[in-house]
Amino acid sequence: MAALPDRLVIRRPDDWHVHLRDGAMLRAVAPSTARVFRRAIVMPNLLPPITTAAAAEAYRERILFAVSGSNGFEPLMTAYLTDTIDPGELERGFSEGVFTAAKLYPARATTNAEAGVSDLARIAPVLETMERIGMPLLIHGEVTDPEVDVFDREAVFIERQLEPLLERHQGLKVVFEHITTAEAVAFVEEGPPTLAATITPHHLQINRNAMFRGGFRPDAYCLPVAKRELHRIALRGAATSGQPRFFLGTDSAPHSREAKESACGCAGIFNAPHALESYAQVFEQEGALERLENFASVFGPRFYGLPLNETTIELVRQPLEVPHQLELGGQSDRLLPLVPFQAGEILPWRIGAAPA
Numbered sequence: 001m002a003a004l005p006d007r008l009v010i011r012r013p014d015d016w017h018v019h020l021r022d023g024a025m026l027r028a029v030a031p032s033t034a035r036v037f038r039r040a041i042v043m044p045n046l047l048p049p050i051t052t053a054a055a056a057e058a059y060r061e062r063i064l065f066a067v068s069g070s071n072g073f074e075p076l077m078t079a080y081l082t083d084t085i086d087p088g089e090l091e092r093g094f095s096e097g098v099f100t101a102a103k104l105y106p107a108r109a110t111t112n113a114e115a116g117v118s119d120l121a122r123i124a125p126v127l128e129t130m131e132r133i134g135m136p137l138l139i140h141g142e143v144t145d146p147e148v149d150v151f152d153r154e155a156v157f158i159e160r161q162l163e164p165l166l167e168r169h170q171g172l173k174v175v176f177e178h179i180t181t182a183e184a185v186a187f188v189e190e191g192p193p194t195l196a197a198t199i200t201p202h203h204l205q206i207n208r209n210a211m212f213r214g215g216f217r218p219d220a221y222c223l224p225v226a227k228r229e230l231h232r233i234a235l236r237g238a239a240t241s242g243q244p245r246f247f248l249g250t251d252s253a254p255h256s257r258e259a260k261e262s263a264c265g266c267a268g269i270f271n272a273p274h275a276l277e278s279y280a281q282v283f284e285q286e287g288a289l290e291r292l293e294n295f296a297s298v299f300g301p302r303f304y305g306l307p308l309n310e311t312t313i314e315l316v317r318q319p320l321e322v323p324h325q326l327e328l329g330g331q332s333d334r335l336l337p338l339v340p341f342q343a344g345e346i347l348p349w350r351i352g353a354a355p356a
Contacts (some may be wrong), residue, residue: 012309014309015041016247017043017198018041018043018250020033020066024333024336030067033073033252038355039306039309043103051082053096056098078102080105081105085126095133101175105140106144110267113140136304137173139176153224154181162174166191175303177198181227198247199246221265222268223268240295247295247300248295248300250271253267270338273340280292281349315350319350320349322346325339
């Protein structure tokens, strides 16, 4: 058996799905993403949501200010689709390079999704415009019908919404984000070349038991929720398969302690501080370290039609103990206590040299 490497140098990765929030939270968490990733698709579910090019440009400037001096980090902005969004605004924003993609949240599907789309028929002109101009559609793929079990929401979405949508819009480029089920893996594998999916580190690392170990664990609660072990195994197989349809998207989604530990705790896992190290652990466990670079740094930009990053980042085999809690904040902000994903665990890899 060949000796395992002690050092891994890969092309600098991109994060194709991240929540950077706004205000003090933005200033606290954005540097964790910018430290590692060259580019990131930034989610638009602020209050109010990002529905215009002007709002996206302003948000982009706030992000760049929060990460000033962070190795040339580039936020890629997205539009939040609503029932009444103007197709012309999307087309202008996309043609001017402000919007990279548009995000579909089914109404009330997750955090700050109250203004999301209530019925796909309402945005048919928007989807037709996006298909015509080549603008990617990013989908939070869950139904919100109260009669559907929360653990079945993704599979039902595929049957009721995603499959018909792809049939109606065969030229539309679609990213099925943060997939969580074996059904989603199979659907993407068998789908058209215009369909891809992102996979998070937490859905590769945990199953739904993590939420209920010794009581309810709010820091393991996200949407879509983690599923049964058989689904985690399917996701690990997809991520490490070398298939270009699957690529990295952390869905890092920080919340304050008050929001997580409340009577109606918010969904979201903050994995940005050690996401790449977590992915490396999974790929090594699956005997696929040589495929990590493609998953993290190649397949995403190729799907989006963007150039590959020219710089590199180094991972070294040194134990990394993930802190139980991080105190993060901007220059004049109150430090925010945030619990990172895999808090208290020891990861076998850590980032060595900074991106160069």
